[in-house]
Amino acid sequence: MDDIKILVVDDESRMRKLVKDFLSRSGYQIIEAENGEEAVDKFFEDKSINLIISDVMMPKMDGWELVKIIREYSKVPIIMLTAKSEERDELIGFELGVDEYISKPFSPKILVARVEALLRRTNAIKDETVSVGGIEINKAAHIVKIDGKEIDLSFKEFELLTYFVENRGIALSREKILNNVWNYDYFGDARTIDTHVKKLRSKMGDKGAYIHTIWGMGYKFDTSDTSKE
Secondary structure (H helix, E strand, O other), X not given: OOOOEEEEEOOOHXXXXXXXXXXXXXXXXXXXXXXXXXXXXXXXXXOOEEEXXXXXXXXXXXXXXXXXXXXXXXXXXXXXXXXXXXXXXXXXXXXXXXXXXXXXXXXXXXXXXXXHHHHHHHHOOOOOEEEEOOEEEEOOOOEEEEOOEEEOOOHHHHHHHHHHHHOOOOOEEHHHHHHHHHOOOOOOOOHHHHHHHHXXXXXXXXXXXXXXXXXXXXEEEOOOOOOOO
């Protein structure tokens, strides 16, 4: 993992050291920044950064603004660390394009596990293309085309669509989707996944009708039936 670089952003040096110590033991290269402005500079200086771990409340530029700027140019995976645990803040993070959300205090071992899981999903994808119903998914390049036209999806939206397509025709519970796409036990309610599905459908245009809601359970991806629910 020596070639995997992680940008750690936090105004507390103690927290940066804690995260750095545990991730370094797993073989990751750590780049530090003490606020959003410094993080933006370092991110664009080093185009090989594989993942960002950022605090929310910071001087000069907070974590939300950092995510907004990064997402204009990159789909690099982002994990947010925050002292806030309100559901509203978590939903804001996912809306902005955050891939994982961990509230302080947290177990460093859990953080490492989340990092490893997220990097597995982004780096261990084989070079293959999946096509169905006018949708083409290039898993290696992280590109989705609908009727030949590329659409812009966040990392989590891409993972969600890929999971739906690879399990087309199968009724999927929200719990199963969360466990496979988010890859950890999620203790919030269903609005997190419902928010992502709503945005994904919107970006897919007419093809969004392939994602069917199964009331009281979850969703099913099916190109054979696009009737209105």
